[in-house]
Amino acid sequence: MKILVAVKRVIDYNVQIRVKEDGTGIVTENVKMSTNPPDDNAIEEAVKIKESGKATEVIAVTIGEEKAQETVRKALAVGADRGIHIKAEGAIEPIAVSKILQKIVDKEKPDLVFMGKQAIDDDCNQTGQMLSALLDWPQATFASKIEVKEGKLEVVREIDEGLETIEINTPAIVTCDLRLNEPRYASLPNIMKAKKKPIEQMNASDLGVDVAPKIQQIKVEEPPKRKAGIKVSSVAELVQKLKNEAKVI
Amino acid sequence: MSVLLIAEHNNKELKSFTLNAVTAASQIDSDVHALVIGNNCGDAAKAASELPLVKKVIAVEAAHYENFLAENFAPVVIKLADNYSHIVCSANTFGKNLMPRIAAKLDTSQVSDITKVESSDTFIRPIYAGNAFATVKSTDAKKCITIRPTSFDPCESSGGSAPIETAEAGEEFSLTKFVKREEIKSDRPELGTARIVISGGRGMQSGDNFKLITSIADKLNAAIGASRAAVDAGYISNDHQVGQTGKVVVPDLYIAVGISGAIQHLAGMKESKVIVAINKDGEAPIFSVADYGLEADLFEALPQFLEELNKLNTIQK
Numbered sequence: 001m002k003i004l005v006a007v008k009r010v011i012d013y014n015v016q017i018r019v020k021e022d023g024t025g026i027v028t029e030n031v032k033m034s035t036n037p038p039d040d041n042a043i044e045e046a047v048k049i050k051e052s053g054k055a056t057e058v059i060a061v062t063i064g065e066e067k068a069q070e071t072v073r074k075a076l077a078v079g080a081d082r083g084i085h086i087k088a089e090g091a092i093e094p095i096a097v098s099k100i101l102q103k104i105v106d107k108e109k110p111d112l113v114f115m116g117k118q119a120i121d122d123d124c125n126q127t128g129q130m131l132s133a134l135l136d137w138p139q140a141t142f143a144s145k146i147e148v149k150e151g152k153l154e155v156v157r158e159i160d161e162g163l164e165t166i167e168i169n170t171p172a173i174v175t176c177d178l179r180l181n182e183p184r185y186a187s188l189p190n191i192m193k194a195k196k197k198p199i200e201q202m203n204a205s206d207l208g209v210d211v212a213p214k215i216q217q218i219k220v221e222e223p224p225k226r227k228a229g230i231k232v233s234s235v236a237e238l239v240q241k242l243k244n245e246a247k248v249i
Numbered sequence: 250m251s252v253l254l255i256a257e258h259n260n261k262e263l264k265s266f267t268l269n270a271v272t273a274a275s276q277i278d279s280d281v282h283a284l285v286i287g288n289n290c291g292d293a294a295k296a297a298s299e300l301p302l303v304k305k306v307i308a309v310e311a312a313h314y315e316n317f318l319a320e321n322f323a324p325v326v327i328k329l330a331d332n333y334s335h336i337v338c339s340a341n342t343f344g345k346n347l348m349p350r351i352a353a354k355l356d357t358s359q360v361s362d363i364t365k366v367e368s369s370d371t372f373i374r375p376i377y378a379g380n381a382f383a384t385v386k387s388t389d390a391k392k393c394i395t396i397r398p399t400s401f402d403p404c405e406s407s408g409g410s411a412p413i414e415t416a417e418a419g420e421e422f423s424l425t426k427f428v429k430r431e432e433i434k435s436d437r438p439e440l441g442t443a444r445i446v447i448s449g450g451r452g453m454q455s456g457d458n459f460k461l462i463t464s465i466a467d468k469l470n471a472a473i474g475a476s477r478a479a480v481d482a483g484y485i486s487n488d489h490q491v492g493q494t495g496k497v498v499v500p501d502l503y504i505a506v507g508i509s510g511a512i513q514h515l516a517g518m519k520e521s522k523v524i525v526a527i528n529k530d531g532e533a534p535i536f537s538v539a540d541y542g543l544e545a546d547l548f549e550a551l552p553q554f555l556e557e558l559n560k561l562n563t564i565q566k
Binding site: 011013016017019026038093094095096098117118120121122123124125126127128129130131132133134137138139141142144154157158159160161162163164165166167168169172177178179213214215216217218219220221222223226227228229230231232234235236238239241242243246248249 | 318319320323340341342343345346347348349350351352353354356357358359360361362371375376377378379380381382383384385386387388389422424425426427428429430431432433441445469477480481486487488493494496501502512513519522523524525531536537538539540541542543544545550553554557558561564565
């Protein structure tokens, strides 16, 4: 069984982002970048399945500028076997990403495609579902537990009401929740070994996918700032303020 | 052209956020049609027909729609899509799972989680966990949009009498099977719509200690939330998680207890009208968004809080 894992390079989750003064976007110069957190869970799960003997190969794929390759390299350092980097500049919308991934799936013929449930930059939460639609494959979104069975997966999904379990035949798409597993850190020897693993590069345009945005970003603004609050000195004062000043209880 | 609103329901009743989605849909175009896909969902279709903002209800019933699988729902919507300029649904786990499957088939770049309708093609949506808001214009002929329910008021739920039409069911997608759903039943208000929310974080130290939160929630008729750290640690189940990848809440009063205030948590609650933070670390980022901050050990503060509430003659419900 072959598992393809899609990973995205985003601004690190610990960075407090800044909006550009001219309102054209977010400041990305000299900002720490890393792998989209739930994509780390996707890689971890694929590697665990391989380690259990149920998969033979894990391929990490990313789409983006030259430096996006670092994200693939990191996946290789934690156990992916080889990488694919599709070069493209600027923000690529999920619809275009899913069309590119469809081309890669056609070529690589994986049994499973894993990715994070949502990228923490655009917060779209679309790509996995879109790819399943284009391929007419089953989708298991927001997965917090995956059990590999013969020709199928049993997946526990986190939904608003609690948990839902579904069974999907492979080939299938799974989008991963942060609670799926605890991603490992790469050891130094494995980082060194990863440098020798192959990363195939190609251009989005070579795949015949139009990546021009269909959504125009008119402006980006900071949210309104909350007025600074006060510190209260006791619980009694807090309750009195909530009752008489804020009038919420 | 008209707006097709995909109603979320449990085959008997509409889910409350459907009312918020109808409001958003009506701001795009006044000709809102509600699509109710389900199994024996006549009551839900009737409830949709009673929403005054809904002009027509389309009901599609079959046994394989019982469990709301996106693989079964998407073809129904796609078949009806020709008649509509916009397809709209709530950005909760139901809509997030379903809408992109529709958008991809229609070759549309979906606009997710909008908080405001500027015009029929221009919307505002949060990005980077709500640390920025983007105004975006969709250039697709047919637009697929999910709406952030807490950013729109619920519509009127009675007084309407829209006609209910039925449409033919599609085939079952045989490669995905529903197994089970574990819903946590509770008499408390729903987290997404509660007037008061009290949330616990890692500082609670154990699931058992959440009873300190529960007793205050009982007193205030509040919903119980949690930070991701508390859910990850197993103190409380995932349906309580507030934040970027959990639920977004906008209550009148949000009480954060033992929560440091990571940006991912703030993303889910910082639009609340009044925020209270109780934390023993005076430097915790949660205090930067709190209207009232109490620097205290929660294990002392929470019992005192309950005691003070008990002293009050009246508590708003």
